[in-house]
Amino acid sequence: MMCSDGSHYVRKVVYMNIEFPQIDHILHASSDKMTFSQREYVSLMNQCNNFFNLSFQELLDRVSREYNAKSIADILELANHVLDEENDACPNQILFDDFVRNASLVSQSLKKIIHEPSRKLVKIEKNVPANKVTHFDSKTMNWLSRRPGVTIEEKISPKNVIPTKVTFFTADTVENRHTMYLFDILYDYLFDKMYSDGDIPKCEECPYKSKKCFELYEKLQTILLLKHNVKNTDLRDVPKQKQLRQNNKLLSDKEYKQIWDAVREIDYYEQNCRSVWENLKYRYQFLSFVFVCARISSIQGVSVFDTYTQLVDHDGMIKICDDKGRDNCICFFASDENRVIEVRLNDEAINVNILEYVSSNGVSWKLSKIDEIDYDLSGIFDEFDIITQRENDYNEATNALSELKKDYADVQMELQDLEAKKEIIQQLAAVLNQVKELSFDVQKEK
Secondary structure, three states: OEOOOOOEOOOOOOOOOOOOOOHHHHHOOOHHHOOHHHHHHHHHHHHHHHHHHHHHHHHEOOOOOOEOOEEHHHHHHHHHHHHHHHHOOOOOOOOOOHHHHHHHHHHHHHHHHHHOOOOEEEEEEEEEEHHHOOOOOHHHHHHHHHOOOOOHHHHHOOOOEEEEEEEEEEOOOHHHHHHHHHHHHHHHHHHHHHOOOOOOOHHHHOOOOOOHHHHHHHHHHHHHHHHHHHHOOHHHHOOOOOOOOOOHHHHHOHHHHHHHHHHHHHHHHHHHHHHHHHOHHHHHHHHHHHHHHHHHHOOOOEEEOOOEEEEEEEOOEEEEEEOOOOEOEEEEEEOOOOEEEEEEEEOOEEEEEEEEEEEOOOOOEEEEEEEEEEEEOOOOOOHHHHHHHHHHHHHHHHHHHHHHHHHHHHHHHHHHHHHHHHHHHHHHHHHHHHHHHHHHHHHHHO
């Protein structure tokens, strides 16, 4: 990577010592099959994706998976908008991670398809009751010719059925198999996301239903409610099967094209999930760099040097490239003080250089550095370094809880024994009282 002064530096890729879980466990939200560290790390990854999607989703092309080129000023404006919304964010809002983003884009298409799925006309050979046969074909006639008997009644007895071709419509199509494959993945993930504690989602009782986050909740809830529709239609018998090639429906139909693009996004996520996992700390540091620059751009009297910019996200690495070939370097101009502020992400630090224009002859001008400030990002997210320790604490607490449950069960057994013994003692006491009363009555009669 190139610095502003033309020199190069090498950024170390941070590989976490937390083992990458099976991708199916992430795709289907099988958190119970992951260790505590893996669950925590997946949570951090989803939080990071939440900020990326909120900030840059408008720039992302779903087909090419590339960010459309925009100016640095536009990118920072989007980041500023996200920061302003986060200051007023609902504490219970659903993270806008990659799966939630995908579900929000495809929710209406899923709804339309499941309510009115495409169907195709098929013909099958089937034994049909004689009174329901509408026509005979050559195979039917050959079958009758081989049957014993003279009349048709004799030939079809005793079962009274005739093999013939039956025509009917079915929803078991290529595009519907692809749709049910997507629906199964999204349903599992969203259900675990929204009903993780088994209770009604807090969004349901939120008093601020005019907020944007509630609109997202409604879109996701729409997908979960479609499960009932699937069970009550012939889609319930459609196999959940991913298709490798597009047919005409998946290619040209508006709604089914959305399904195809959504599955492509899941494929992309699956292929790049490990790279994001291994570079997650750097991705957080890149977000810090963008958000710092966004806040600088919002200061009155400060403007961005508006140059052609490309946002590149490849193999877990994300960066901003300008037209001068610099990576992760943004320059601002403070008009009040006639100074240039250069902000650069350099390995695990943000370097801020403050420069001013100087001239020796009043004609030719050059930039001269007057101050330099470095902000260390290596320890800004301590979660990366303490997850393992937290897992040890979690395991110890789990073991202690298991011991407490065992002790509680033992105490319950002892209490049950005591209750049983108490009941026996009470029965014996009742018998003794009866014996005493009987002996008293006998003595009285004597």
